[in-house]
Amino acid sequence: MVQFNNILASVREQVVPTSSERKKLDEAIKELQILSRQATSNLPFKTHMLHLGSTSRDTWLRGDVDIDIFIQFPRSTSKQDLEKYGLEIGHKILPNGHEEYADHPYVKGTFNGFKIDIVPCYAATSAIDLISAVDRTPLHGAYLSDQLTEELYTEIRLLKQFFKGCGVYGSDLKTQGASGYLSELLIILFGSFTNTIEEISKWIVPIRLDPNGTSEHFFESPLTFIDPIDPSRNVAAALSSTNLSLIQHYSRELLSRPRIELFYPHSMEPITNEELQAHIANRGTSPIAIIFHTPDIVEDELHPQLQKSLSGIADLLTRHGFNIVRCDAFSESNSIFFFELSSIEIPSIEHHDGPPLSSQPHASAFLDKYTKTDVYGPFIDNDHYVVERFREFDNAVAFLKSEAIFTARIGPDIGDSLKNHYDVLAESELLTLTPDFGIHLHNYFNPTL
Known part of the structure; x- marks a missing residue:
C-alpha cells in the first residue's frame, strides 16, 4: 500500500496545474469576458457569457487546457437567430476560428495558446426545459459547483489521468471512452480515486449507477450512469464494452501491481x-x-x-x-x-446446399436450375441435393x-x-x-x- 500511495503522490505532483498556468488561464478568461461583452453589445436581446467545463471548476489537467465558453440566449430566440448570432459572436471573439457542428454550429479556435470553443445555447432551469442538448452543460456546471469540494479536485485529476493512461479518456465517437463529466461524477459518488478504482475492479457488467434513484429509463450499455440533472440520459453512453473492460483490467492491475506507467499512455514508434x-x-x-x-x-x-x-x-x-x-x-x-x-x-468452387428431397417443389426447382449450368453436380449428400459451383471471385x-x-x-x-x-x-x-x-x-x- 505504501508503494501505491507513493505512486499517487507522484502523479498528483504532475497533474495539478502550475501557478503560472493558472495565472495565464485567468488572464485569458478575463480577456474573453471583455471580448464577449463587445461582441454582444449590439444584439437585439441580452445574452450571458458562461465559462464552463473543467477549467471553470478546477478539475483540468496540467498542460491539457480546453476553455469552454457558452453564450446563453433567451428562450424566445429562434433557432435561426441563435445559429446566426452565435456564429457571429464566435467569429468576433475568435477571428481565426473555424466552424464545427454539434446540435447547432459553433466556433472553435485558439486564444492566447489555449483551445477554445464558443458555443451558443438556450437558457434552461432544468432538463425539462431543454431546447437543444448543449443546454444541459450550464446545468451540469451548476450541479458540479454544488457537489465538488477542494479535496475532490485532485482526486478527479487522478482519475482523468488514469483514464488517459488506459487510452480511454474522451467521449468522442472515435475514442468511445469516459468523459470528463463521467470522471467527476464517479469521484463524487465514491469519494476518492482509490475508492473508485476499487469499486470498478469489482464490477460485474452491466453496471447501473443512479445516485438519485429517480430514473425509470434503462439503457443497453455496459455502464449506465444516470445524469443527476437529467434522468433520461446515460452519461456513460459513449463508453464501449471494450474500453470499460480495459478500465476494469487496469484498475485491477493498479491495485495488485501498482506502477506509475499505468497513468501514462505508451509511447509508440511507427512500424518499420x-x-x-x-x-x-x-x-x-x-x-x-x-x-x-x-x-x-x-x-x-x-x-x-x-x-x-x-x-x-x-x-x-x-x-x-x-x-x-x-x-x-x-x-x-x-x-x-x-x-x-x-x-x-480461395478455391474457385464453393459447396452449395440445396433443399432436402422431402421438399419436392423446391427440390425440383433446384434440379432444373443447376442441371444445365456449369457446376459439379447436382448430387445427393444425405437427404439434400448439392452442387459445387464456380465463384464469381x-x-x-x-x-x-x-x-x-x-x-x-x-x-x-x-x-x-x-x-x-x-x-x-x-x-x-x-x-x-x-x-x-x-x-x-x-x-x-x-x-x-
Missing part, C-alpha cells in the same frame, strides 16, 4: 517496413488494404461511418468465402480499411476492385469518397502505408495490454 514484413511472415496471413481520401466531415460523423463501412465490407468478404483473421480502420488525411485474410486466393483483391464493393453497407460520405477513387494494396504494396500509418500498424500488430 522490416517489422511489417516480419509480422506478416510470422503470422502467415495475407493482409490487404483499401486506401481512400478521408471525407471532409467532423470526427464524430467520420468514425461511425468508418466502423459501419469496415463492418459492411467485412461481412461482404465473409459472405463471398474470404476468411478474415482481424480487421481495422485507420484515418489520417487518407483512410484505410485493413483486412488480415487467411489467404487472398476467387481473389480478394480483384473482388474489392470490382463494383461488388458498393453492394456492402457503407457510410454515405465514405461511399462518395470510394466512388471518387480508391486503391487496393497487397503484398509489397503494403509497405507504402508505413509513412502515414506506421503508428496504427504498430498498434495493430502489437495488441498487448
Whole structure:
C-alpha cells in the first residue's frame, strides 16, 4: 500500500496545474469576458457569457487546457437567430476560428495558446426545459459547483489521468471512452480515486449507477450512469464494452501491481517496413488494404461511418468465402480499411446446399436450375441435393476492385469518397502505408495490454 500511495503522490505532483498556468488561464478568461461583452453589445436581446467545463471548476489537467465558453440566449430566440448570432459572436471573439457542428454550429479556435470553443445555447432551469442538448452543460456546471469540494479536485485529476493512461479518456465517437463529466461524477459518488478504482475492479457488467434513484429509463450499455440533472440520459453512453473492460483490467492491475506507467499512455514508434514484413511472415496471413481520401466531415460523423463501412465490407468478404483473421480502420488525411485474410486466393468452387428431397417443389426447382449450368453436380449428400459451383471471385483483391464493393453497407460520405477513387494494396504494396500509418500498424500488430 505504501508503494501505491507513493505512486499517487507522484502523479498528483504532475497533474495539478502550475501557478503560472493558472495565472495565464485567468488572464485569458478575463480577456474573453471583455471580448464577449463587445461582441454582444449590439444584439437585439441580452445574452450571458458562461465559462464552463473543467477549467471553470478546477478539475483540468496540467498542460491539457480546453476553455469552454457558452453564450446563453433567451428562450424566445429562434433557432435561426441563435445559429446566426452565435456564429457571429464566435467569429468576433475568435477571428481565426473555424466552424464545427454539434446540435447547432459553433466556433472553435485558439486564444492566447489555449483551445477554445464558443458555443451558443438556450437558457434552461432544468432538463425539462431543454431546447437543444448543449443546454444541459450550464446545468451540469451548476450541479458540479454544488457537489465538488477542494479535496475532490485532485482526486478527479487522478482519475482523468488514469483514464488517459488506459487510452480511454474522451467521449468522442472515435475514442468511445469516459468523459470528463463521467470522471467527476464517479469521484463524487465514491469519494476518492482509490475508492473508485476499487469499486470498478469489482464490477460485474452491466453496471447501473443512479445516485438519485429517480430514473425509470434503462439503457443497453455496459455502464449506465444516470445524469443527476437529467434522468433520461446515460452519461456513460459513449463508453464501449471494450474500453470499460480495459478500465476494469487496469484498475485491477493498479491495485495488485501498482506502477506509475499505468497513468501514462505508451509511447509508440511507427512500424518499420522490416517489422511489417516480419509480422506478416510470422503470422502467415495475407493482409490487404483499401486506401481512400478521408471525407471532409467532423470526427464524430467520420468514425461511425468508418466502423459501419469496415463492418459492411467485412461481412461482404465473409459472405463471398474470404476468411478474415482481424480487421481495422485507420484515418489520417487518407483512410484505410485493413483486412488480415487467411489467404487472398480461395478455391474457385464453393459447396452449395440445396433443399432436402422431402421438399419436392423446391427440390425440383433446384434440379432444373443447376442441371444445365456449369457446376459439379447436382448430387445427393444425405437427404439434400448439392452442387459445387464456380465463384464469381476467387481473389480478394480483384473482388474489392470490382463494383461488388458498393453492394456492402457503407457510410454515405465514405461511399462518395470510394466512388471518387480508391486503391487496393497487397503484398509489397503494403509497405507504402508505413509513412502515414506506421503508428496504427504498430498498434495493430502489437495488441498487448
